[in-house]
Amino acid sequence: MVFLSRILQGIATLWLSATVAFFLVHASGDPAVQILGDSATPEALDAVRANLGLDRPLPVQYVESVGRWVRGDFGDSLRFGQSNLSMIGDRIGATALLTGTALFLAALIGIPLGMLAALHAGRLIDRVTSGIAVLGQSIPVYWLGLVMVLVFAVRLGWFPVGQFTSLWSLVLPAMALATLPLAQIARITRASMMTSLNAPYVVASRARGLSPRSVLVNHALRNSSLAIVTVVGLQAGLLLAGAVTVEAVFAWPGVGTLAIQAVQARDLPLVETLVICGASAFVVINSGVDLLCAWIDPRIRRS
Amino acid sequence: MAIDAATAARRGRLRLPSAPLIWLSLPLVLLVGVAVLAPLLPLDGARVQDLNAVLQPPVWAGGSWSHPLGSDQLGRDVLARLILGARLTFAIAGASMVAGLVPGTLLGLLAGYAGGPVDRVISRLADAQLAIPALLLAMAVVASRGNSVSVLVFVFALASWPQYARVVRAEVGSLRERPFVMGLRAAGLRERRIALRHVLPNVFGIVVVVATLQTGTIVLAESAVSFLGFGVTPPDISWGQMLADGKDLLTSAWWVAVIPGLAIALVVLNVSLLGDALATEMDPRRKR
Numbered sequence: 001m002v003f004l005s006r007i008l009q010g011i012a013t014l015w016l017s018a019t020v021a022f023f024l025v026h027a028s029g030d031p032a033v034q035i036l037g038d039s040a041t042p043e044a045l046d047a048v049r050a051n052l053g054l055d056r057p058l059p060v061q062y063v064e065s066v067g068r069w070v071r072g073d074f075g076d077s078l079r080f081g082q083s084n085l086s087m088i089g090d091r092i093g094a095t096a097l098l099t100g101t102a103l104f105l106a107a108l109i110g111i112p113l114g115m116l117a118a119l120h121a122g123r124l125i126d127r128v129t130s131g132i133a134v135l136g137q138s139i140p141v142y143w144l145g146l147v148m149v150l151v152f153a154v155r156l157g158w159f160p161v162g163q164f165t166s167l168w169s170l171v172l173p174a175m176a177l178a179t180l181p182l183a184q185i186a187r188i189t190r191a192s193m194m195t196s197l198n199a200p201y202v203v204a205s206r207a208r209g210l211s212p213r214s215v216l217v218n219h220a221l222r223n224s225s226l227a228i229v230t231v232v233g234l235q236a237g238l239l240l241a242g243a244v245t246v247e248a249v250f251a252w253p254g255v256g257t258l259a260i261q262a263v264q265a266r267d268l269p270l271v272e273t274l275v276i277c278g279a280s281a282f283v284v285i286n287s288g289v290d291l292l293c294a295w296i297d298p299r300i301r302r303s
Numbered sequence: 304m305a306i307d308a309a310t311a312a313r314r315g316r317l318r319l320p321s322a323p324l325i326w327l328s329l330p331l332v333l334l335v336g337v338a339v340l341a342p343l344l345p346l347d348g349a350r351v352q353d354l355n356a357v358l359q360p361p362v363w364a365g366g367s368w369s370h371p372l373g374s375d376q377l378g379r380d381v382l383a384r385l386i387l388g389a390r391l392t393f394a395i396a397g398a399s400m401v402a403g404l405v406p407g408t409l410l411g412l413l414a415g416y417a418g419g420p421v422d423r424v425i426s427r428l429a430d431a432q433l434a435i436p437a438l439l440l441a442m443a444v445v446a447s448r449g450n451s452v453s454v455l456v457f458v459f460a461l462a463s464w465p466q467y468a469r470v471v472r473a474e475v476g477s478l479r480e481r482p483f484v485m486g487l488r489a490a491g492l493r494e495r496r497i498a499l500r501h502v503l504p505n506v507f508g509i510v511v512v513v514a515t516l517q518t519g520t521i522v523l524a525e526s527a528v529s530f531l532g533f534g535v536t537p538p539d540i541s542w543g544q545m546l547a548d549g550k551d552l553l554t555s556a557w558w559v560a561v562i563p564g565l566a567i568a569l570v571v572l573n574v575s576l577l578g579d580a581l582a583t584e585m586d587p588r589r590k591r
Binding site for chain 1: 426427428430431432433434435436437438439440442443444445446447448449496519523525526530532543546550553554557560561564567568569571572574575576579
């Protein structure tokens with residue numbers, strides 16, 4: 001029941017997002033002028049409008065677009081002349097590899113860091129961790145990427161510069177992309193562990209003589225896992241945006257670079273498809289997280 | 304009726320901000336002051352090209368005091384550009400913050416206070432908006448409309464309203480059941496008046512916290528969009544645009560890109576710390 005209603009809710013959210021994307025692209029300006037430039041003749045503009053179907057009333061265009069989306073038809077790119085979906089499909093692997101590695105790194109470092117900070121609350125390690133966490137969410141990701149290239153690739157020569165040669169070239173972009181989620185995951189883990197560590201059931205299990213390790217892992221961490229899973233999922237969705245700039249810095253052949261090319265070429269059908277795909281990924285990830293939370297915590301299932 | 308200072312202080316009218324709040328606000332006030340007064344400062348070096356002094360390093364890296372933070376590939380002074388760039392960066396952040404705060408707060412108030420179908424519609428809209436990454440949204444609007452400062456403000460406001468709406472909705476939802484609201488209702492006040500005059504002032508604190516954190520997020524977003532070349536473009540100067548300008552010089556003249564990036568990071572760091580301090584201040588449970 002939770003499952004079904006969550007999926008329906010996801011579909012409704014997605015439809016609304018696609019609607020927002022449609023009206024932003026179609027109603028906020030004159031796409032034909034953007035495509036051809038200011039010096040285009042009226043005849044040429046009319047031809048482009050007719051070709052893209054922009055000469056029809058907006059509601060008609062919208063209904064027609066929704067009909068195509070439902071059938072899985074997202075049209076062809078103006079710039080590349082290929083199907084939008086297949087172009088995104090060709091590049092999604094590289095982006096998934098990058099964001100997946102970044103998220104894995106962020107969780108792998110962020111969760112233990114947050115736990116450590118909570119266990120030593122108020123002490124030096126807690127302050128350092130909190131400092132890193134605040135710093136991590138203030139640094140522009142792409143700038144960090146540039147500085148990493150400068151230091152580790154150019155000065156120290158540990159990594160290849162500017163091309164996608166082997167898995168070794170994955171390290172720097174994934175590390176740059178991981179900073180923001182790492183900071184958030186560490187913060188939330190710390191806050192949530194602080195709450196669980198002071199909860200009566202943890203105090204009670206400690207009083208019953210359970211080993212500190214068992215108290216920490218089986219009781220405190222288990223009850224914090226909901227908050228941690230939620231923040232990891234949220235960060236997964238947000239990584240999509242960070243990936244665009246990081247891909248630009250590292251010339252990573254993923255969806256982000258495609259998005260940049262699409263905007264540069266004013267390739268509106270491709271841009272629109274990219275926005276819808278981005279929103280879909282976000283909605284799918286978040287619905288998945290909600291279902292996972294329901295699976296972890298029986299209280300959510302019953303409510 | 305005489306009110307002594309202690310009572311007034313307890314009511315929060317005369318209470319002075321705590322020390323961390325003052326220390327965290329000071330650098331920002333100074334920076335905004337410098338940015339506002341920038342036209343009065345001798346900053347011709349920001350736009351005047353000097354081909355005899357291109358790519359001068361900063362003072363501490365072997366440069367001279369004529370360009371304290373170095374010069375760029377056209378011999379323009381990095382410090383002067385940083386100050387002029389702060390104007391546009393702050394103006395965009397401030398305008399977008401207000402433009403997102405007002406509708407976001409009002410929609411959150413409406414959703415939380417009215418409940419029912421109104422709440423469901425607004426909450427779904429907020430979810431849908433949050434599902435579109437802000438950067439992708441900005442790129443889509445730029446693709447169809449071209450880039451300008453007003454487009455950026457519009458997009459950032461659009462991306463940030465759900466943040467206010469969500470927080471305010473949750474807060475209002477719990478305030479609505481409080482005795483003072485029931486009392487006002489029993490006294491025969493109209494719902495609209497209760498919501499605007501009595502419930503809304505109670506969420507100002509949390510709105511200020513969200514606004515502070517959102518301002519930092521918007522500074523980062525502006526810099527990212529400008530870095531990709533879809534935001535502020537020459538001859539206008541913003542910190543993100545300076546970074547974009549310097550990224551190809553990284554190996555020969557690191558300071559052109561590194562210094563504006565550092566400026567962004569420090570300002571956002573300061574804003575986040577201020578936001579955290581404000582949140583602590585607002586929430587009595589987090590006070591020690």
